[in-house]
Amino acid sequence: MSEHESDASSFDTTNSSTQTNIFLKLSPNGHIFADxxxxxxxxTVRQCVIHYKSLNNNRSHALRVSHKKNNGYLKKIETGHRYEVHVCAVDNSNKILASTQRAQxxxxxxxxxxxxxxxxxxxxSIWLExxxxxxxxxxxxxxxxxxINGLTQICVPPTENRYVINDGKSGERYIFQIEMIRSDGKKNSSIPVSINWPCVTIPKCHAIVNGSDELIFCWGDSISINDGNIExxxxxxxDSKENLLSKCGPYSPECRQIWIKDVAKGVYNYILEIKLANSNKSIYSIPMKIECGRESRLPILTYNYTDSSNEKQLVNMIYHLINIRDNMKSKRFVDKCDxxxxxxxxxxxxxxxxxxxxLMIESNSNKSALKTYQLIIDNQECNKPIPGSVKEYPLELPRRDRPYEIAISVTPDFDGIKSKKIVVEASGQLSFFCMHFDQRQSAESCFYVDTLPREKQSIHQGLLKTPQIMNNIEVYDINENKIIRLPSEGRARRLSILFFYINQCIPSMNHLEYFSNYASNNRAQYNYLSINCTQMDIDDLKETTKDLTDIQCYTDFSSEDFEYEEKHNDKPIHEILEIDGVPMYFILDFSNRIVWKGRLCIQDQSEYDSTxxxxxxxxxxxxxxPDKCKLCQYCSMDENRIKSELNTIDRDLQYLLQQRFSQSAKKQQDGEKQNKKRQIVSMKNISNNKKDNRYH
Incomplete structure (x- = not known):
């Protein structure tokens, strides 16, 4: 694993009776030495994993080292931060065999x-100290x-060393900094600390009738900005009159299913409550109805993707490598990155x-034993039956653009008992650069594995040595409903950021959202222009850009679209401006000259803003x-650091390949996880005296 942000919970844990000591000290060059x-x-130890987290911004990192090593240096640290460090010894399946104590x-x-x-x-709230x-x-x-976000908000006496901020908006990013005013007039500011204000999304809760007297409630993961937000x-x-019958819980954050047995016939309403950690708040799902009492022997089919964690790790490696490559001048290192x-x-x-x-298969255990299951894909039965004793079934399907519909039926059965359909989709192919300007709708037009050779050869990334005069182009102003010429004269004396994209490219549409948010958060600082490089339906484009109020939106056009136009471009915009791929950015100076040209390699909004x-x-x-900017860390890398980063990535690749060829059964652990996931409740002991508790 390269030394990047990580989540220690991705490792399988065991109950360790003893934890050994770890010794920490600062080296003369400011690095942390750990022993x-x-x-x-x-x-059976495979590797040692060093976990360290900055308590200033709650960012965690992980670094894999050989199991033979008993000490090492942590170099990817920030000055003025307090770090919490511990080391785990793991086997081939990432099961923790031993762990040190946590030290700061x-x-x-x-x-x-x-x-x-x-x-x-x-x-x-957020507690600052x-x-x-x-x-x-x-x-x-x-x-x-x-x-807060660069503006002085609060004055605190010199005797205080902590403050609670309690008026933030969920999901928004905040940058905190404290300025110390001294009696001699000097001012000293701390290193900025950035954090997303914690929030929790509400997962969709489903109810399933199992048999005639059993209800199953299940839900997925909550996509939270920070981990650990759910208590x-x-x-x-x-019941149907909105009287509270049962309050099942509270259950642990690992719980994903509640089975309620002995349910009387009738119509019920249910609400899922999520209690937030370190908070007095709870959030609630929308009330839903379910009818119980009708005979049901439907098998329950669920699934998960088996390669999702490896895919995420590889994508992180690619983004890390490209940022290294973009900032390298040595041809040797550029070639190694490639x-x-x-x-x-x-x-x-x-x-x-x-x-x-x-695939995970469950059925009502109170009924007669099932003979076999029949797998149904896109309404077509597969030839190979699945034994009724099977609970988990691996399945591999060819990739395609449209989703698969999968179900299972019970055989032999004259009533045709079949589970509810589940819909599975292919994961997104990695791409952040697309060179196709035709009207192809297929996702194949955006594979980075195809565009990489062209992107390496033709894209200038960064400042231009000599500012370039931008060729005049005619575009259609979507908001003003008229044709204008760019670059236009008479704009306010500030930089102009031009963003070129096409609607058929998923990375383009992601960048359009990032660009819009950046413009909204930096109003009046720059001119923001988005230009669609394809000749598409204007009504569709207006619908796409209707909420982009802080961006001037333009598009390429053809003469047959506008009868009143007097002139038109002889070539498409991307050919006139020599744009080889999108998403692409130009930055124009006050004289409307191109001073920066390139594409951005980012994964989320915070990275986009920083870049x-x-x-x-x-x-x-x-x-x-470098203390405030992530990209500066790449700019300031010396040869030893580059070599170390590339060697780490190479080791991670080899380890990942070995993992893929090794199969390790973790039945006991999987059983423990399943027990945490499911909770079973009986309605037999519920009192008939129903209190008048209405919906939240």
């Missing part, structure tokens, strides 16, 4: 500034000022050229701070 010599070396260490701040960190976060620098006396401090799940079951990219893309293509599933801010500092010839 785990006391960690037991079991015969403070890295050295780069100046006489207070050290700020987030000590606790919840959907209700800071320490004054050792070199400054308390009597020399006049006041502290807390800045418990509780199911509220009401070779590793080709290897990873080859593995990723193999993973995604098929849909690999693990765009980095590019703007380049254009303005301002030195960007």
């Amino acid at each position: 785990w010599s006391d960690l037991p070396r079991h015969p 260490i403070q890295t050295i701040a780069c100046n006489e500034a207070p050290r700020l960190r987030v000590t606790k976060s919840s959907p209700d 800071w320490e004054k620098p050792d070199e400054v006396k308390l009597s020399d401090i006049t006041t502290y000022k807390i800045k 418990s799940y509780t199911l509220h079951l009401y 070779n590793q990219l080709q290897q990873i893309l080859s593995i990723l293509t193999h993973l995604t050229d098929s849909i690999r599933l693990n 765009m801010n980095h590019i703007i500092t380049e254009v303005n010839q301002i030195k960007c701070s």
